[in-house]
Amino acid sequence: MYHARVSTRSDLSLAERKRRLVSDELTEAALQLLALKGFDAVTVDEIVAAAGVSKRTFFRYFASKEDVVVQFLADMGADMRAALADRPAEEPPAEALRHAVRVPVTTCAAHSERALRVVRLILRTPALLARFLERQERWRDELAEELARRVGRDVGSDLYPRLAAGTALAAFHVVLRRWSESDTALDPVALLDEAFDLVSPALDPAPGAR
Incomplete structure (x- = not known):
C-alpha cells in the first residue's frame, strides 16, 4: 500500500529531489516499524534510527x-x-x-x-x-x-x-x-x-x- 513517490519531472531542483528522498526514506522506515510493532509501541527515536537520520531531521518533515x-x-x-x-x-x-x-x-x-x-x-x-x-x-x-x-x-x-x-x-x-x-x-x-x-x-x- 505504500511506495516511494519518485518524480520524473526534470524541472525539480536538486534540493527538492533530496528533500523528497529523505521524506520517502522516513515514511518507509516509520510505516514498517509502526506496522510491525504497533502504533503506540514505536518511538520517534526508533524511526530516526531505522531511517539513519537525526531527530531534528524527522521534525523538519513531520510534527509527529x-x-x-x-x-x-x-x-x-x-x-x-x-x-x-x-x-x-x-x-x-x-x-x-x-x-x-x-x-x-x-x-x-x-x-x-x-x-x-x-x-x-x-x-x-x-x-x-x-x-x-x-x-x-x-x-x-x-x-x-x-x-x-x-x-x-x-x-x-x-x-x-x-x-x-x-x-x-x-x-x-x-x-x-x-x-x-x-x-x-x-x-x-x-x-x-x-x-x-x-x-x-x-x-x-x-x-x-x-
Missing part, C-alpha cells in the same frame, strides 16, 4: 509519527485524483472512477505483505482510522471536483459529483477491510472490480438528470 501516516494518506488521494484526471474524456464516469480508485489498490496487490500491515495499522488504530476517514472526506471533494469537470456539472449545486465520488470511496474502504480480514487470501483488485460491478449502475447518470 501520526503525521507520517497522514502524509501517506494525502499522497494516496493525490494519486487517485491524478489518475481520474488522466482518464479518457469519453470514458463513462463509473469506469473512470474504477480506474482512479484502482491505483492504490493495485499498489496493495503488488506489495501485499507490507501493505497488509499498513492497512491493518490504520484500520485498527482509532487515531489513525479517524484521520483516514477525515482524509476520505477530502478525497471525496477532490474527486467530485474532477468528476464535475469531466461531466460538465456544477459541484456546488449538483448532487451527482459528490454522491458518485463518495460511493466510489465507500467501495474502496469496504474492499480494504475485506482484503485485510482475508489475510491477503483474496485479490484486492478483483474485490474492487466486484464492488464496482455492484455500484457502477448508480455512478453513470442518465443524460440531463439532476
Whole structure:
C-alpha cells in the first residue's frame, strides 16, 4: 500500500529531489516499524534510527509519527485524483472512477505483505482510522471536483459529483477491510472490480438528470 513517490519531472531542483528522498526514506522506515510493532509501541527515536537520520531531521518533515501516516494518506488521494484526471474524456464516469480508485489498490496487490500491515495499522488504530476517514472526506471533494469537470456539472449545486465520488470511496474502504480480514487470501483488485460491478449502475447518470 505504500511506495516511494519518485518524480520524473526534470524541472525539480536538486534540493527538492533530496528533500523528497529523505521524506520517502522516513515514511518507509516509520510505516514498517509502526506496522510491525504497533502504533503506540514505536518511538520517534526508533524511526530516526531505522531511517539513519537525526531527530531534528524527522521534525523538519513531520510534527509527529501520526503525521507520517497522514502524509501517506494525502499522497494516496493525490494519486487517485491524478489518475481520474488522466482518464479518457469519453470514458463513462463509473469506469473512470474504477480506474482512479484502482491505483492504490493495485499498489496493495503488488506489495501485499507490507501493505497488509499498513492497512491493518490504520484500520485498527482509532487515531489513525479517524484521520483516514477525515482524509476520505477530502478525497471525496477532490474527486467530485474532477468528476464535475469531466461531466460538465456544477459541484456546488449538483448532487451527482459528490454522491458518485463518495460511493466510489465507500467501495474502496469496504474492499480494504475485506482484503485485510482475508489475510491477503483474496485479490484486492478483483474485490474492487466486484464492488464496482455492484455500484457502477448508480455512478453513470442518465443524460440531463439532476
